[in-house]
Amino acid sequence: MSTPQGPQDPQQPGYGYPPAQPGYGYGYPPPQEGYPPQPYLPIPPEEPDWLALAAQQEAAAKRRKRLVIIGSVLGGAALLAGAVFVAANVAQDKDSDTVASPSTSPSSATSSAAPSPSATGGATSSADPAATMRGSDLFAAATLPVNGEKFVRKSTSHETPCWKATENGLGAVVDKNHCTQVMLATYTSGSDSVTVGVMVFPSAADAKAAEAAFKGRITAVGGKSGVPDFCGKVSCAVTHAVHDRFLYSTTAGPNSGSAGDGDSGAIAAGQGIAAYSLSRLIAMD
Numbered sequence: 001m002s003t004p005q006g007p008q009d010p011q012q013p014g015y016g017y018p019p020a021q022p023g024y025g026y027g028y029p030p031p032q033e034g035y036p037p038q039p040y041l042p043i044p045p046e047e048p049d050w051l052a053l054a055a056q057q058e059a060a061a062k063r064r065k066r067l068v069i070i071g072s073v074l075g076g077a078a079l080l081a082g083a084v085f086v087a088a089n090v091a092q093d094k095d096s097d098t099v100a101s102p103s104t105s106p107s108s109a110t111s112s113a114a115p116s117p118s119a120t121g122g123a124t125s126s127a128d129p130a131a132t133m134r135g136s137d138l139f140a141a142a143t144l145p146v147n148g149e150k151f152v153r154k155s156t157s158h159e160t161p162c163w164k165a166t167e168n169g170l171g172a173v174v175d176k177n178h179c180t181q182v183m184l185a186t187y188t189s190g191s192d193s194v195t196v197g198v199m200v201f202p203s204a205a206d207a208k209a210a211e212a213a214f215k216g217r218i219t220a221v222g223g224k225s226g227v228p229d230f231c232g233k234v235s236c237a238v239t240h241a242v243h244d245r246f247l248y249s250t251t252a253g254p255n256s257g258s259a260g261d262g263d264s265g266a267i268a269a270g271q272g273i274a275a276y277s278l279s280r281l282i283a284m285d
Contacts, residue, residue, distance in 0.1 A: 130181075130200050130246075130284070134158045138198060138280055139185035146272030147265065151187040151194070155225040158183055165197055170216030174247070177210040178202050186221040192260070192269040193230040194252040195220045196277050201245045211242045217251045228255040235261040239274045243281045250274045 135156030144151045162179035163171025179199045186195045197218040201207040217238045220231035230236075231253040237260040240249040252270030253260030260266035 130183075133183060135183045135185050138183045139196070139277070140280070141276065144187060144273065144276055146189075146276075147268040149189040149191060149265075149269070151189045151269065151273070154186050154188050154227045155221055156183075156185045157221070162199055165219055166216055167219045168216030170214070170218070170249075173213045173215060174199055174210050177206045177213075179206075179210065179247075182218075184218070184221065186225070186227050187269075187273055188227050188255065189269070190255075192252060192254055192263075192266045193220070193222060193227055194250050194266075194269050194273045195222075195231075196248065196250045196273050198277060198281065199247040199249070201247065204242075204245045207242045207245045207247045211240060211247050214240050214247075214249075218249050220251045220253065229257055230255055231260060232257060234259040237261050237263065237266040237270045239270050241274065241278070243278055244285070246281050248274060248277045248281065250277075 135158050139153060139156055142153050144153075157165075158181065159165040160181040162174045162182050165182040165184055166174065179201055181200050183198045183200070184195065186193065188194075195218055199207075199210070201210065217231075217236060220236065221227060222231060223229035231251050234253065234257065237252040238249065239252075240247065242248075250270040250273050252266040252273070254263050254266055260270075
């Protein structure tokens with residue numbers, strides 16, 4: 001009589017499953033190159049996934065905008081229906097001269113309620129959240145967990161004109177496309193440092209044009225405020241992307257001062273701070 005065998009592990013070869021790959025598992029794919037980055041390798045449970053948070057905030061902002069549009073359409077339809085009803089009653093109760101008066105017509109009431117072009121421009125300017133914003137306002141997080149490291153905000157600043165915060169040709173690009181200001185922050189960990197800049201443009205079209213012609217980088221703020229002198233005269237890890245009328249970019253490198261464009265830690269640091277910046281911009285929508 002054969003000895004009964006217990007249940008066998010279906011993960012073993014011969015049961016239709018490939019051998020397990022060392023270093024991966026639990027649903028995580030092998031690391032991939034490129035930007036935007038894959039989830040960090042892996043993201044610790046306590047570390048926020050800035051890319052996921054940004055995506056969630058962007059979806060919520062889009063839902064809010066749709067609700068506002070639907071409400072405006074419904075409200076406009078209700079006002080139009082009310083105006084027609086009133087006009088019909090007036091036509092029955094008043095003489096024709098009163099009905100024809102411009103002050104009582106729905107079209108004149110609409111035009112008188114609409115703001116003038118100058119008033120509209122003033123309202124937009126006063127409601128612009130970036131009009132008086134500084135680096136400390138936008139980059140509110142004093143510390144950020146990125147790629148398993150704790151990054152501490154060491155400095156914030158604000159520059160205008162925009163070229164003052166750039167180098168290697170970026171200033172001419174952003175000034176040509178009417179950049180109005182740059183909000184900056186520098187974060188550093190035990191291994192790497194990142195300077196991030198958010199450039200503000202009059203329109204999304206201006207920001208996209210600047211991003212399409214992007215070259216150079218945001219100037220790294222190092223050698224002061226407790227930040228190592230990183231990304232001096234070496235190649236750095238640079239990111240750049242657009243959200244609405246904002247062009248945000250990072251310059252990252254090792255604290256040792258060596259080149260960052262080929263350093264995996266510096267690359268991940270720049271991408272993580274860029275993702276945090278996107279989440280802050282989406283929160284402004």
